[in-house]
Amino acid sequence: MKHAVLIQRLCLALCATLSLSACAPIIIGGAMGGGVLVATDRRTPGTQIEDETIELKGKARMRDEFGDRARVVVNSFNRQVLLTGQVKNEKDRAHAEQVASRLENVKSVLNELEIGLPASLTTISKDTLVTTKVRATLVDSRDLFANAFSITTENGVVFLMGRVTAREAQSATDLVRTISGVRKVVRAFEIITEDELRRVMPPQPAPVEPKKMN
DSSP states (O other): HHHHHHHHHHHHHHHHHHHGGGGSOOEEEEGGGOHHHEOOOSSOEEEEEEHHHHHHHHHHHHHHHTTTSSEEEEEETTTEEEEEEEEEHHEEEEHHHHHTTTTTTOOEEOOEEEEESOHHHHHHHHHHHHHHHHHHHHHOSSSSGGGGEEEEEEEEEEEEEEEEEEEHHHHHHHTTTTSSTTEEEEEEEEOOOOHHHHHHSSOOEEEOOOOOOO
């Protein structure tokens, strides 16, 4: 039974992750807690496209600048760029930040690059598993919308980004800290008010009344 529940959570987590690039709300029906997961992206469609473009151009630029001597991962959410990975020295670290800041439409850069050898495939695989477990935990939460969060894991450090309320930020942080394999949680949220949240959320469908038997 526990194994089946775990598989269900991981499948929903994967669906939520794949829906991050979708412009329209996605409703996933499931039996988890008897509820329905409504996954929405709180960025505008235009901003979503800008973020995808920033990531694609950023990754290409980092490859051109550093080649095999560094591993620079570029993630963008609401035009805030997160840099993770490993570089050889402080000069490369600063240069990577400059490269990212010069990309079109970038609003700010959070430089979390570490100085050292590129992460091994084993470490990268473990980080991918941690990210999947984090996503599954958020999907399973009753008071959070998993699709509102961007998750990046680097050597056991989980970086959380998203447009969320202070309540959601604290709830997500508390949940993620309990997950095995998580060494630390770094928050890079854009905090919005509860009123702002109500404005960006899609209207909820009316409950369906069960048909009466004649």
